[in-house]
Amino acid sequence: xxxxxxxxxxxxxxxxxxxxxxxxxxxxxxxxxxxxxxxxxxxxxxxxxxxxxxxxxxxxxxxxxxxxxxxxxxxxxxxxxxxxxxxxxxxxxxxxxxxxxxxxxxxxxxxxxxxxxxxxxxxxxxxxxxxxxxxxxxxxxxxxxxxxxxxxxxxxxxxxxxxxxxxxxx
Amino acid sequence: xxxxxxxxxxxxxxxxxxxxxxxxxxxxxxxxxxxxxxxxxxxxxxxxxxxxxxxxxxxxxxxxxxxxxxxxxxxxxxxxxxxxxxxxxxxxxxxxxxxxxxxxxxxxxxxxxxxxxxxxxxxxxxxxxxxxxxxxxxxxxxxxxxxxxxxxxxxxxxxxxxxxxxxxxxxxxxxxxxxxxxxxxxxxxxxxxxxxxxxxxxxxxxxxxxxxxxxxxxxxxxxxxxxxxxxxxxxxxxxxxxxxxxxxxxxx
Numbered sequence: 001x002x003x004x005x006x007x008x009x010x011x012x013x014x015x016x017x018x019x020x021x022x023x024x025x026x027x028x029x030x031x032x033x034x035x036x037x038x039x040x041x042x043x044x045x046x047x048x049x050x051x052x053x054x055x056x057x058x059x060x061x062x063x064x065x066x067x068x069x070x071x072x073x074x075x076x077x078x079x080x081x082x083x084x085x086x087x088x089x090x091x092x093x094x095x096x097x098x099x100x101x102x103x104x105x106x107x108x109x110x111x112x113x114x115x116x117x118x119x120x121x122x123x124x125x126x127x128x129x130x131x132x133x134x135x136x137x138x139x140x141x142x143x144x145x146x147x148x149x150x151x152x153x154x155x156x157x158x159x160x161x162x163x164x165x166x167x168x169x170x
Numbered sequence: 171x172x173x174x175x176x177x178x179x180x181x182x183x184x185x186x187x188x189x190x191x192x193x194x195x196x197x198x199x200x201x202x203x204x205x206x207x208x209x210x211x212x213x214x215x216x217x218x219x220x221x222x223x224x225x226x227x228x229x230x231x232x233x234x235x236x237x238x239x240x241x242x243x244x245x246x247x248x249x250x251x252x253x254x255x256x257x258x259x260x261x262x263x264x265x266x267x268x269x270x271x272x273x274x275x276x277x278x279x280x281x282x283x284x285x286x287x288x289x290x291x292x293x294x295x296x297x298x299x300x301x302x303x304x305x306x307x308x309x310x311x312x313x314x315x316x317x318x319x320x321x322x323x324x325x326x327x328x329x330x331x332x333x334x335x336x337x338x339x340x341x342x343x344x345x346x347x348x349x350x351x352x353x354x355x356x357x358x359x360x361x362x363x364x365x366x367x368x369x370x371x372x373x374x375x376x377x378x379x380x381x382x383x384x385x386x387x388x389x390x391x392x393x394x395x396x397x398x399x400x401x402x403x404x405x406x407x408x409x410x411x412x413x414x415x416x417x418x419x420x421x422x
Contacts, residue, residue: 021227027380027406103222121188122220123227128190147184154215 004044007053008037014124015057021119022065024108032068036061058124059134062116069112106156114149117142178202178209187216281346281371284390288366288399289383291343291352296362303339303354313340317351317367323396325367327353328419333412335363363402365416370397378413380406389413393420 015036019029039060040047047056107115120131121142128146132139178199185191186199203209282290295302305313307327314326320342327337335355343350343366350368357363370392378391383401389409390399398420400413 017227021223030381104226107223118219119223123223128185128188143181143184147180150184150216150219153219154212157215157218 004047008040008057011053011057012037014054015061018058018061018119018124021123022112022116024104032061032064035068036064039064055130055134058120062135065112065116102160103153103156106153110149110152114145114152117145118149118153121146178206180212183209183213183216187213187220284366284368284397284399285379285381285383285388285401287345287350287368288364288390288401289386289388291350291366292364292386292401293384295341295352295354296364302362304341306339307337309339310337317342320349321351321367321369321396323369325351325396328365328416330355330363330412330415330419333415334358335412338362361402361404363400363404363412366399366401368397370395378410380409391417393417 012033015033016029019032019036020026023029023032036057040057043060047053107118110118116135117131120126120134121128126134128139128142132142135142182191182195182199183203186196186203189196191199203213305316307313310327317340318325327340330337334357336357338354338356340351340353343352345368348369350366352367353365355363355365373395374392375394376392378389380387380389382388385403386401387404387406387409388399388401389406389412390397391413392398398413398416400409400416402409402412
């Protein structure tokens, strides 16, 4: 069996990619990965080899993310609110949002729990069952979060095409 | 259930896109989508979301690895040795910023990540009372000419007085067998900030990145063949503002 460390190391790019997508702030994303790695190293005795390194790390990442959100309490993970007025209000966040494309802005206006599911399915290509297990909710909840996230972003895309058409007509 | 056109729910569409339907159901949903433009458009939009996510985040791992990851891996003393941690660093940073592993024994194998190198030079020279710099601000012209000659690129100390920082001077530093430069600035309260400059590994330009190294904040970027790192015992916001000023000074 390969060593724990080398398996862990192999997953760093994937963890970073996911964290980048999850947090709007790259620094925050790296903090998240760092904390996740530290927790993983601290719990290496709890790692069960046959479960695979990635799901294990992603579940640690999920817990880290939720803990971080709870700690900040600026963005409430479980609130389900589409827009998080508090986090959008802060200058730094507003500034960061301005540098993002419209699509990304829409992505980061999703509730964190919806964004998380969208990314795990759409970006990380996990199955609903894997996601459900990873974040500890029923498959039905995964599906409803995914549907809500996609609906919002689809509305956004629809708006995009509409304004593109308007421009073309002009 | 109707036998001509299948009732397709929204949840079917998601499951269809995500490959969560069994084969026969997927086939029926596919024909329903083909027969209904509204459904087709919806599916296209959902797919477009996935496509954009992939496009936006597929390159998340191409930037250099923050040195803090090493500390996460090695700092808790739980079995990950520094050797392993160093291997991560070389494998990922080295591989991705353009030093391929084809020539593992050349000088580039000793290159440390920019923020680490800059923070380390900062930590060493900033506390100096008598010799913080080799060449003082009084000889600024000479300083610029000397460093430009050694780095074989026109280099000059940016003017950060609008941010309240006056130049103290600068020095030449070794960086993995190559010359690097450090300028040091100080404000009225005695806070010091340093700008570290070395050759960039390639022609790529990057936006500002931030990392913390041993208690110092570092904002770093690559521009026109040179890699810059601004270091201070300050947070991201302060440093980014200062870095913007440096950038404007260098690219007037």
